[in-house]
Amino acid sequence: xxxxxxxxxxxxxxxxxxxxxxxxxxxxxxxxxxxxxxxxxxxxxxxxxxxxxxxxxxxxxxxxxxxxxxxxxxxxxxxxxxxxxxxxxxxxxxxxxxxxxxxxxxxxxxxxxxxxxxxxxxxxxxxxxxxxxxxxxxxxxxxxxxxxxxxxxxxxxxxxxxxxxxxxxxxxxxxxxxxxxxxxxxxxxxxxxxxxxxxxxxxxxxxxxxxxxxxxxxxxxxxxxxxxxxxxxxxxxxxxxxxxxxxxxxxxxxxxxxxxxxxxxxxxxxxxxxxxxxxxxxxxxxxxxxxxxxxxxxxxxxxxxxxxxxxxxxxxxxxxxxxxxxxxxxxxxxxxxxxxxxxxxxxxxxxxxxxxxxxxxxxxxxxxxxxxxxxxxxxxxxxxxxxxxxxxxxxxxxxxxxxxxxxxxxxxxxxxxxxxxxxxxxxxxxxxxxxxxxxxxxxxxxxxxxxxxxxxxxxxxxxxxxxxxxxxxxxxxxxxxxxxxxxxxxxxxxxxxxxxxxxxxxxxxxxxxxxxxxxxxxxxxxxxxxxxxxxxxxxxxxxxxxxxxxxxxxxxxxxxxxxxxxxxxxxxxxxxxxxxxxxxxxxxxxxxxxxxxxxxxxxxxxxxxxxxxxxxxxxxxxxxxxxxxxxxxxxxxxxxxxxxxxxxxxxxxxxxxxxxxxxxxxxxxxxxxxxxxxxxxxxxxxxxxxxxxxxxxxxxxxxxxxxxxxxxxxxxxxxxxxxxxxxxxxxxxxxxxxxxxxxxxxxxxxxxxxxxx
Amino acid sequence: xxxxxxxxxxxxxxxxxxxxxxxxxxxxxxxxxxxxxxxxxxxxxx
Numbered sequence: 001x002x003x004x005x006x007x008x009x010x011x012x013x014x015x016x017x018x019x020x021x022x023x024x025x026x027x028x029x030x031x032x033x034x035x036x037x038x039x040x041x042x043x044x045x046x047x048x049x050x051x052x053x054x055x056x057x058x059x060x061x062x063x064x065x066x067x068x069x070x071x072x073x074x075x076x077x078x079x080x081x082x083x084x085x086x087x088x089x090x091x092x093x094x095x096x097x098x099x100x101x102x103x104x105x106x107x108x109x110x111x112x113x114x115x116x117x118x119x120x121x122x123x124x125x126x127x128x129x130x131x132x133x134x135x136x137x138x139x140x141x142x143x144x145x146x147x148x149x150x151x152x153x154x155x156x157x158x159x160x161x162x163x164x165x166x167x168x169x170x171x172x173x174x175x176x177x178x179x180x181x182x183x184x185x186x187x188x189x190x191x192x193x194x195x196x197x198x199x200x201x202x203x204x205x206x207x208x209x210x211x212x213x214x215x216x217x218x219x220x221x222x223x224x225x226x227x228x229x230x231x232x233x234x235x236x237x238x239x240x241x242x243x244x245x246x247x248x249x250x251x252x253x254x255x256x257x258x259x260x261x262x263x264x265x266x267x268x269x270x271x272x273x274x275x276x277x278x279x280x281x282x283x284x285x286x287x288x289x290x291x292x293x294x295x296x297x298x299x300x301x302x303x304x305x306x307x308x309x310x311x312x313x314x315x316x317x318x319x320x321x322x323x324x325x326x327x328x329x330x331x332x333x334x335x336x337x338x339x340x341x342x343x344x345x346x347x348x349x350x351x352x353x354x355x356x357x358x359x360x361x362x363x364x365x366x367x368x369x370x371x372x373x374x375x376x377x378x379x380x381x382x383x384x385x386x387x388x389x390x391x392x393x394x395x396x397x398x399x400x401x402x403x404x405x406x407x408x409x410x411x412x413x414x415x416x417x418x419x420x421x422x423x424x425x426x427x428x429x430x431x432x433x434x435x436x437x438x439x440x441x442x443x444x445x446x447x448x449x450x451x452x453x454x455x456x457x458x459x460x461x462x463x464x465x466x467x468x469x470x471x472x473x474x475x476x477x478x479x480x481x482x483x484x485x486x487x488x489x490x491x492x493x494x495x496x497x498x499x500x501x502x503x504x505x506x507x508x509x510x511x512x513x514x515x516x517x518x519x520x521x522x523x524x525x526x527x528x529x530x531x532x533x534x535x536x537x538x539x540x541x542x543x544x545x546x547x548x549x550x551x552x553x554x555x556x557x558x559x560x561x562x563x564x565x566x567x568x569x570x571x572x573x574x575x576x577x578x579x580x581x582x583x584x585x586x587x588x589x590x591x592x593x594x595x596x597x598x599x600x601x602x603x604x605x606x607x608x609x610x611x612x613x614x615x616x617x618x619x620x621x622x623x624x625x626x627x628x629x630x631x632x633x634x635x636x637x638x639x640x641x642x643x644x645x646x647x648x649x650x651x652x653x654x655x656x657x658x659x660x661x662x663x664x665x666x667x668x669x670x671x672x673x674x675x676x677x678x679x680x681x682x683x684x685x686x687x688x689x690x691x692x693x694x695x696x697x698x699x700x701x702x703x704x705x706x707x708x709x710x711x712x713x714x715x716x717x718x719x720x721x722x723x724x725x726x727x728x729x730x731x732x733x734x735x736x737x738x739x740x741x742x743x744x745x746x747x748x749x750x751x752x753x754x755x756x757x
Numbered sequence: 758x759x760x761x762x763x764x765x766x767x768x769x770x771x772x773x774x775x776x777x778x779x780x781x782x783x784x785x786x787x788x789x790x791x792x793x794x795x796x797x798x799x800x801x802x803x
Contacts, residue, residue, distance in 0.1 A: 051796030054796060054797070055800050073789065073790040073793055074790055074792040075789070075790045075791055075793060076790070121783060122780065122783070125776055126776065129772055129773070129776040132772065149761070160769070
């Protein structure tokens with residue numbers, strides 16, 4: 001164990017809860033082949049956060065048989081392992097689990113490198129090179145280079161600026177052209193026009209031995225704007241990578257029974273209706289299926305929002321994505337993966353997304369006003385000077401000077417700089433922003449819709465009457481419960497672990513799926529489970545009891561545990577005047593009890609996935625802007641339909657993919673924090689836009705009267721950019737009012753999978 | 758003027774060298790794990 005033991009649960013000493021990673025079959029299935037008989041596996045290890053973790057993992061994995069090389073990437077919290085094919089997959093996940101690190105596979109399309117980022121950085125490098133060198137030459141001109149020397153310097157500047165324009169400028173020209181072709185304008189249109197005209201006019205001036213050339217303006221403009229754009233991209237990419245690294249909840253493959261009686265591990269996509277599958281306890285159901293043999297209980301929380309496990313026997317229908325808790329099952333697939341429940345959710349999501357309608361970003365709305373005004377001013381300047389002086393060369397020069405000085409460098413930086421600072425602040429608090437416009441949209445909301453199971457609550461029961469039970473009996477129950485992965489057992493094991501008074505050495509413990517646990521200790525038989533079974537009599541009270549030789553010695557009461565900070569977060573949202581409501585798939589009583597605890601009046605229970613979307617559509621029809629917070633498969637369509645959406649890290653894969661924000665820590669205080677940061681960011685963006693307008697109000701008259709020289713333009717543009725950036729950075733410099741839980745800082749909230757295993 | 762003819766190419770060459778070095782370091786993956794690199798320098802077992 002390293003300096004920073006990543007998993008508190010593992011440290012509780014629950015042997016059964018050592019972090020579990022992907023099985024060796026899964027590792028083989030997801031590895032890539034390399035030349036020389038090697039295979040490479042990439043795992044996400046969210047618990048890595050210092051150099052000691054890195055060396056621990058690398059040396060432990062390096063010692064495994066068949067491992068050629070193991071390398072940890074601390075920035076992305078991933079480890080990539082190369083192993084020799086002939087020996088089979090080494091027990092990588094087990095080795096990591098022993099060190100206390102949870103590991104999981106992530107989506108493999110991350111193989112392709114981030115081409116956009118590479119292009120942006122190359123463009124940035126070239127623009128930086130050009131801007132630096134052209135500026136040096138320009139300084140010489142400004143300090144008094146004359147005649148042929150000045151012409152030489154101008155020609156050289158033109159030559160150096162050309163690659164910057166052709167390569168780095170492409171990024172802006174492409175986007176501007178795309179917007180213009182669709183009859184819209186965006187921020188890149190005035191930028192492109194300004195840069196191109198500045199270059200064109202300077203070439204003409206240089207050819208005619210003119211004194212003023214703006215090559216430095218076009219190159220440094222591109223450089224500044226690319227800095228903003230690259231930072232923006234890097235920030236979003238970091239969030240995307242972090243979200244991708246979370247545990248997958250959908251099964252990647254399944255153990256299939258072949259007709260000749262043998263079994264094989266195959267990818268989910270190869271499972272056809274009629275295939276027989278062996279599902280052991282702790283596995284998720286890969287496709288919609290029917291039970292052939294066995295009894296067990298299923299955790300449906302992530303699929304339907306039901307908080308209580310459902311008992312199943314032969315003949316029962318299972319939905320893809322549910323978790324098998326207690327007993328092994330033999331099931332028969334009734335649908336292929338692409339026709340399963342998950343696929344139905346995907347179709348609902350696509351339908352919901354298309355109804356979301358285009359949101360226009362603040363920057364684009366601003367430039368829709370800005371571009372026509374600027375271009376009109378330049379045109380009027382041309383007409384005015386033609387009429388007044390009749391010199392067309394002078395008129396054009398002044399018109400272009402207006403365009404250059406108003407070229408929205410500050411405007412182009414105003415938005416990304418603030419959003420980068422805000423996203424960084426959220427990132428430090430474990431909140432990932434997936435979309436640049438997300439913060440703008442969040443600031444507009446007036447209604448918050450919560451899912452219940454897994455969102456407001458943790459979707460895990462908690463023992464509520466521990467104080468009424470003697471420590472001796474609690475520790476006995478806890479020791480027995482260690483042998484099961486049923487959520488109720490997990491809660492008991494945790495409670496029992498705290499009350500541990502002595503070691504219990506059972507002669508045998510067995511789990512009877514659908515009923516409970518039976519332990520033998522000397523001549524006594526203890527039963528922990530459903531009351532009718534444990535007490536050996538039909539029709540008695542429900543609930544969970546512990547019995548000794550058939551007579552009850554303790555009764556346990558459980559309640560779903562609300563997430564940390566849930567009540568405070570809901571109260572804070574209501575205080576800000578937001579309407580809060582619950583839309584859940586669970587039983588009405590369960591919903592009502594949570595609603596009462598948190599003080600939420602508006603609730604609906606037993607809502608189907610399509611019903612959640614209908615509810616959001618109805619709210620939208622009333623003109624409400626809704627934030628949807630949900631985690632389940634059944635919430636995914638609603639997350640896609642809402643104006644803006646958030647999901648916890650423990651959410652189902654497609655829910656995380658659909659949400660605009662993903663928060664990694666347990667506490668719901670992430671919601672008010674995100675809202676506050678987004679509002680602050682929006683306020684700063686507006687301030688920046690106002691600053692840009694003020695700058696123009698001062699600079700444009702100077703340009704109109706023909707006083708703008710390249711030196712004035714360079715000074716004015718840099719000054720306005722610096723002001724805008726400094727204002728944007730106030731966000732991260734501001735006092736961090738959010739409470740930072742020291743123990744969980746920088747640590748991902750363990751996924752549901754980890755807690756249930 | 759004559760020393761300019763000599764100095765300008767030198768300046769441009771040096772600038773170009775910097776750009777080339779940057780692009781090379783980018784391509785060889787030196788920016789892939791900034792946090793890891795900062796820690797690895799403190800590890801002295803290999």
